[in-house]
Amino acid sequence: MEILIFGSLIDIIGKNHLQIKAPVDTVNLKALLIQQYPGLETARFFLALNKTMIQDKQPLKEGDVVALMPAFSGG
Amino acid sequence: MNNYNRYIRQMILPGFGLTAQEKLGNTKLLLVGMGGLGCPALQYLVAAGVGQIGIVDPDLVSESNLHRQILFGQADIGQSKVAVAEKLMHLQDPNIQIQTHQTYLDRQNVFGLMEGYDLVIDATDNFASKYILNDAAAILGIPLVYGAVTRFQGQVSVFHLADEHGVSYQYRDLFPDEPLNDLGNSCERMGVLGVLPGIIGSLQAAEAIKIITGIGKPLVGRLYTHDLLETSSYEIAILKKDLLEPLTKEAFLATLLSDELDEIDIQEISVDQFLDLKNKGQIFVLDVRERHEYPPIDFSDALIPLSELAIKMEQLPQREICVICHQGIRSVYAAQQIQAKKAVKTYSLKGGLTAYFNKMSR
Numbered sequence: 001m002e003i004l005i006f007g008s009l010i011d012i013i014g015k016n017h018l019q020i021k022a023p024v025d026t027v028n029l030k031a032l033l034i035q036q037y038p039g040l041e042t043a044r045f046f047l048a049l050n051k052t053m054i055q056d057k058q059p060l061k062e063g064d065v066v067a068l069m070p071a072f073s074g075g
Numbered sequence: 076m077n078n079y080n081r082y083i084r085q086m087i088l089p090g091f092g093l094t095a096q097e098k099l100g101n102t103k104l105l106l107v108g109m110g111g112l113g114c115p116a117l118q119y120l121v122a123a124g125v126g127q128i129g130i131v132d133p134d135l136v137s138e139s140n141l142h143r144q145i146l147f148g149q150a151d152i153g154q155s156k157v158a159v160a161e162k163l164m165h166l167q168d169p170n171i172q173i174q175t176h177q178t179y180l181d182r183q184n185v186f187g188l189m190e191g192y193d194l195v196i197d198a199t200d201n202f203a204s205k206y207i208l209n210d211a212a213a214i215l216g217i218p219l220v221y222g223a224v225t226r227f228q229g230q231v232s233v234f235h236l237a238d239e240h241g242v243s244y245q246y247r248d249l250f251p252d253e254p255l256n257d258l259g260n261s262c263e264r265m266g267v268l269g270v271l272p273g274i275i276g277s278l279q280a281a282e283a284i285k286i287i288t289g290i291g292k293p294l295v296g297r298l299y300t301h302d303l304l305e306t307s308s309y310e311i312a313i314l315k316k317d318l319l320e321p322l323t324k325e326a327f328l329a330t331l332l333s334d335e336l337d338e339i340d341i342q343e344i345s346v347d348q349f350l351d352l353k354n355k356g357q358i359f360v361l362d363v364r365e366r367h368e369y370p371p372i373d374f375s376d377a378l379i380p381l382s383e384l385a386i387k388m389e390q391l392p393q394r395e396i397c398v399i400c401h402q403g404i405r406s407v408y409a410a411q412q413i414q415a416k417k418a419v420k421t422y423s424l425k426g427g428l429t430a431y432f433n434k435m436s437r
Contacts, residue, residue: 004309006300007225008265016305044250053249053298053314067311069298071250072223072230074267075112075200 001062003033007070012039022060029060033068045070081168082124095288096124102287103127105189107180107208108198109134109156111272112222112279114146116196119280121164121171125287128164129174131188132156143269180204182328185211194286196220196279206253209234209246210327218286221246222279226265227303229275231294232313233282238295244313249298251316271303326386329416336411343407343425346434349397358397358422363409368401372428381405388416395420403427 003018010016013033023029026047034040048067049058060066079086082096102125106113109132120128136144136151136159144156151159157175164171176188180199185207189195195217197208205223212219218236223229234245278299285291298311344352352358353374362375363384379387381400396413398406403426410421424431 006309007228044254046249048311051310052312055314055316067309069249069300069311071202071254072225072228073200073202073205074224074226074265075108075110075198075222075272 001060001064001066003029004065004067006068007072009040009043009045009068009070012043013037022062022064025057025059026054026066027057029066040068043070085123090290091288095290098288099124099284100126102194103129103192104283104287105129105131105192105195106198107131107188107195107204108200109144109160110140110198110200111143111224111267111269112200112276113196113198114144114160115273115276116198116222116280116283117160117164118146118167119277120283121167123280123284124168125283127172127174129176129188129192130157130160131176131178131180133177133179143267143272145269145273180207182207186215186324189215189217192217194218194220194283196222196283198222198276198279202254205246210322213245213322214324214327219246220279220282220286222275224267224272224275226267227271228300229271229278229303230298230300231275231278231282232298233286233294236286236293236295242296242315244296244315248313248316268303271301274301274303323386329385329388336408336415339411339414341407341410341414341421341423343403344397344422345425346431349422349424349431352395352397352422358395359392361391361396361398361409361413363398363400363405364428375399381409384409384412388413391417391419393417393419395422397422397424399424399431400427402429 001020001022003020005013005016023032026049045068047054048069050065079096086092086096104120104125106117106128109130117130134156136147136154136156138152141147146163147159155177157177161173161175164173178184189211195208195212197205197219199205208219212235219234221232221234235243237243282293285293296313298313300309353360360375362372362378363381365380396419398410398421400406403424406423406427410423414421
C-alpha cells in the first residue's frame, strides 16, 4: 500500500511517500509509523483512506492509499 | 449607473451575465490577513467587481514580504499594509469601497469586525486566528473560505456553507482542538516560494466568486491541497464530526488565548501543602479530569472537565481554589483560566493525583 505524506510531516519522515506492506488496520498503521518515526507522536495530523478522512479504525488492504495530513498555518 | 463594460469579459461567460455581476456588486466581503494569500485575493476580488471589501491586518509592509506580497513595492516598506492596499485598490477601481482595520484579530473584536459581512476569507498566517475565524463564522453563520500554505504546499476549503444536502463543514472537523502552543509553521520560519500563496490566494478569490454568484461547485466538504513541486493536487473528502457541539458566543468569549494565559503564574503546591490547606478548609478542590477518567475521587468539591470549564466557570465559588488532574499539567492550564476569569487565588496540585496516591500509599 502507499502512504502519502504532506506538509511538515515530510520533514519528520524525510520523503513525501512510502510504499509498505499493508498492516491490518489504520490503528496498526499509525502505531507502526510512530514507532519508525517518533517525531510523529507529537505531530497533529489526520489520516485519509483512499481520499476520505477517517476518524476511527479502518481495515487496510494492498492497493490502499493513506494520506497523512497535518495542519497548515502559513499565509 | 454602473459601468458594466469593465466586467464584460466575465459577464459574457455562460451562466454569469448581469445577474452574477450584480450579486458581486452587492456583496460585502471581509478579508482577514493582507499577506501572501490576502494580496492576490484582494486584487482579483476588486477587479471582479465585489462591491464592498473590509480588510484586516495589524502589520506594516517589510522588505521580506515583497517576494510574495506583490501588491506592495519598495516604496511601501514601513507603511500600513491595509492603508497601502486601500490606496492601490482605489487606483484599480475608483468606485470600490474598502474598509480598513489595522488591528490584530482577537476574540473580543472578531464579532464587531465580521458583523454585516456576507462572506469571510481567512488569509491569516497562524492557528489562533484560524480558530477564531472558524468559531466566529460558525456562530454568525457566515461562509468562510479557508486557505493556508506551508513551504511548497497550500490548502483551500469552504466552511460554514451548506452543500446540496444541507450539510456544512468546519475547520474543527479537520483539527478539533486548537494547539495550546502555536508551533506555527509560518512562512517566516518555514520559508515559502512567493508564487505558492499567489496560487492559493487566487483559488480563495475564485471560491469566493463562485459562492457569491452561485456558479460551479464550491469546495464544501472537500480539502483541496496543491503541491507546487510536483504540480499536483490532492483532494480529501472531509468527515463531519457529529459530536462537535455548536459553540455559543458566551463560551467563545470566555476562552482566553493561550499566550495571554501563559503569562499567569500559578502556584504549584505539594501533596503536603494541599492536605494542609484542605484540612484548614481554605481551598475549594476542583477536579478537571474528563468524566470517564479513573479513579473517581471522593475528596473534591466539584468535577468540571477542562473541556467544559470555560462555560461552567460561574459554578465555581469566589474563594481560593486548588485544581487537580491526573498528572498536574492540565490543572495548571485550568488554574490559569480560572485566575484570569475570576481573579481568585488559584493553586495547582503538583504531580496531580499520581503524586497524591503515591503519597497516600506510603
